[in-house]
Amino acid sequence: MTGRDTTRDPCPYSIVSDFGVGFALGVVLAAPWHAFKGYRNSPRGERFSGALTAIKAQVPVRGGNFAAWSGLFNASDCTLQYIRGKEDPWNAIMAGAATGGMLAIRSGPKAIAISATMGGIILAVMEGVGIMMGKMMGGDDQYKNVAPIVPTDAQAPPPAQSAPQQPQAPQPDAFAPDAPSAAPQPLPKSRFGFA
Known part of the structure; x- marks a missing residue:
């Protein structure tokens, strides 16, 4: 749909x-x-x-x-x-008219016509106000998917040169009894100022 x-x-x-x-x-x-x-x-x-x-x-x-x-x-x-x-506003308008007509079915053809007309009018007004409010508030454009910008070969950054790996020195076990106690490192500040 x-x-x-x-x-x-x-x-x-x-x-x-x-x-x-x-x-x-x-x-x-x-x-x-x-x-x-x-x-x-x-x-x-x-x-x-x-x-x-x-x-x-x-x-x-x-x-x-x-x-x-x-x-x-x-x-x-x-x-x-x-x-x-x-799926569009016409479905709701026609459904409102059908609902009004179905609820008045026991009252005769004249009541069915009046109720169906009123149901359609009420739903048309509601759909119209909904569309108007949607356009005033920015519409559906703010939720549409936007394709990502993929760089072409001319715009692509050069590949990073990988440096030869240097052997790492073994790290001392922090929980070992003979490990020297290191001062705790301060936490980086977040963008809100909290640690």
């Missing part, structure tokens, strides 16, 4: 991963909302238990809704990547 995003998991695995991410996102976003609603709608003296009851009753439902949307979207996106053979 051209333009493959290497920061994500490959397609079959990302579908399952996005179900979990969607559920977690739904739970995190819904918990404060339903805690506030349960607290506000409970009588005095029972507000804390009312908030907990509202969280236990509503937050898993919202998490499931987010998981369903996220999983369907990613399944549609992966299917479109496979069919079209490339």
Whole structure:
């Protein structure tokens, strides 16, 4: 596939991963909302238990809704990547429209058309903002591979002349009992000033 995003998991695995991410996102976003609603709608003296009851009753439902949307979207996106053979913003826009339509399938053709249109528009706006932010922040140019500069024969440094090897004197064993104690050598300073 051209333009493959290497920061994500490959397609079959990302579908399952996005179900979990969607559920977690739904739970995190819904918990404060339903805690506030349960607290506000409970009588005095029972507000804390009312908030907990509202969280236990509503937050898993919202998490499931987010998981369903996220999983369907990613399944549609992966299917479109496979069919079209490339990964670009059009896949996400069409996947958003397909997800909106699939989630409204029980409500009739008019609701399917409206939800699919809204899903496509929302994803088009999100993709457009993502592209705009990417261009403002420097785009993809900073992460492109650059071919190394290989010197030609005219630029190559001359080969080093190897000097004949001189026999090395044997080094005394530092742990031998008769070895003289040498003063410790200071560590070289790093570029940050630490030893």
